[in-house]
Amino acid sequence: MGICHQAKTLREVVSEKERLFKETGYAYGPGKLELVEGDPAKCMRFQLRLVAACISAKGTAKLIRANPAAMLMGELLLMLANPEGDCIAASYGLVAHIQSFPFIIRSIDKVGFEEDPGIREGDIFATNDAYYGAPHNADNYSWLPVFYNYKGKLIAWVVGLNHITDVGGLQPGNLGTISPNAFTDGFIYPPSVLCKEEISRWRSSRK
Numbered sequence: 001m002g003i004c005h006q007a008k009t010l011r012e013v014v015s016e017k018e019r020l021f022k023e024t025g026y027a028y029g030p031g032k033l034e035l036v037e038g039d040p041a042k043c044m045r046f047q048l049r050l051v052a053a054c055i056s057a058k059g060t061a062k063l064i065r066a067n068p069a070a071m072l073m074g075e076l077l078l079m080l081a082n083p084e085g086d087c088i089a090a091s092y093g094l095v096a097h098i099q100s101f102p103f104i105i106r107s108i109d110k111v112g113f114e115e116d117p118g119i120r121e122g123d124i125f126a127t128n129d130a131y132y133g134a135p136h137n138a139d140n141y142s143w144l145p146v147f148y149n150y151k152g153k154l155i156a157w158v159v160g161l162n163h164i165t166d167v168g169g170l171q172p173g174n175l176g177t178i179s180p181n182a183f184t185d186g187f188i189y190p191p192s193v194l195c196k197e198e199i200s201r202w203r204s205s206r207k
Contacts, residue, residue, distance in 0.1 A: 002114065003114060003119055003147075003152075003153060003154045004083050004153060004154050005083075005153055005155075009114055010083065010105070010108075010109050010113075010114045010119070010154070011109045011114070013083055013084055014084050014085075014105065014106055014109050017084045017086075027086070047089065050080055050088060050089035051089045051090070051091075053080075053089070054078045054079055054080060054089050054090055054091040055078075055091045055092060057078040057091065057160075058076060058077070058078045058091035058092065058093060061076060061078060061160065061162075062074060062076065067162060067163075067164055067165065068165055069163045069164065069165045070162055070163065074092070074093060075093070075094060075162075075163035076093050076094070076160070076161060076162045076163060077090060077091060077093035077094045077095065077097050077098075077159075077160070077161040078090070078091040078093070078158075078159070078160050078161075079091065079098060079101070079159045079161075080156055080157070080158060080159070081101055081102075081105075081143075081156060081157045081159055082155075082156055082157075083105075083154050083155065083156065083157070084102065084105060085101045085102035085103075085104065085105030085106070085157065086102055087101065088156065093161070094139075094161060094163065096135075097135070097139065097141075097161045100133050100134060100135055100139075100141075101133070101141065101143070101157075101159055102133075103132075103133030104127060104132055104133035104134065104141060104143075104191065105133075105157075106133070107127075107131075107132035107133050107191060108125070108132075108191050111191070113125075113191065113193070117193055117195065119145050119154065120145070120195075120196060121145060121147045121149075121196070122195075122196030122199065123144070123145065123193050123194065123195055123196055124142060124143075124144055124193065124194040124199065125142065125143050125144070125145075125191060125192070125193050125194075126140065126141060126142045126143075126189070126191070126192055126193075126194070127140075127141055127189060127190055127191040127192065128140040128141065128164075128167070128187075128188060128189060129188050129189060129190045129191070130188075131190070132190055132191050137167050137169065137185060137186055137187065137188045138163055138164055138165065138167055138169075138186075139161060139162075139163055140161070140162050140163075140164050140167075141159065141160070141161055142159070142160045142162070143157045143158065143159040143160070144157065144158045145157060146158055166186075167186040167187045167188075168186035168187045169184065169185055169186030170184040170185070170186075
């Protein structure tokens with residue numbers, strides 16, 4: 001039993017998406033979207049609500065971040081993605097990063113995150129490792145699973161991208177173009193999870 005729609009695993013839905021695109025030439029198969037064709041105004045109203053939520057989240061994040069790149073240059077992005085990692089709605093910001101997140105989801109699928117340590121409501125995932133999909137280690141991704149509680153199925157990811165100016169690399173901005181080896185690239189971490197139990201313990205210790 002998987003965590004996605006129709007009890008499919010994350011690996012199954014990612015594979016099915018890729019298969020349908022190869023077979024039909026359309027994302028997820030259908031050549032037309034019924035709601036877009038039948039009631040485009042209703043579809044647009046719903047879409048704009050999602051976009052507005054992402055923009056509002058970015059505005060809040062920008063005010064509470066200590067990162068100069070986020071505060072002064074606005075180099076961050078908040079978005080909502082489907083289980084396969086494709087962007088549904090996004091805030092203003094580093095929009096090119098909407099293409100990176102599907103690769104991150106493929107990566108956690110390949111390493112078997114659904115089986116170990118598991119993907120549960122309340123868990124927080126993060127990575128900045130280019131091997132797993134992030135453009136470079138200054139781009140730090142954090143994402144949380146969104147579940148439909150009645151059925152307990154994964155329906156989306158809430159994603160935050162934060163460009164951190166200094167992660168300990170040899171060069172300012174951490175582009176690493178003159179790094180002689182991996183040890184001068186700065187702090188790099190593969191996809192990792194902060195489990196909800198650990199979050200609860202941390203919150204308790206702060207009281």
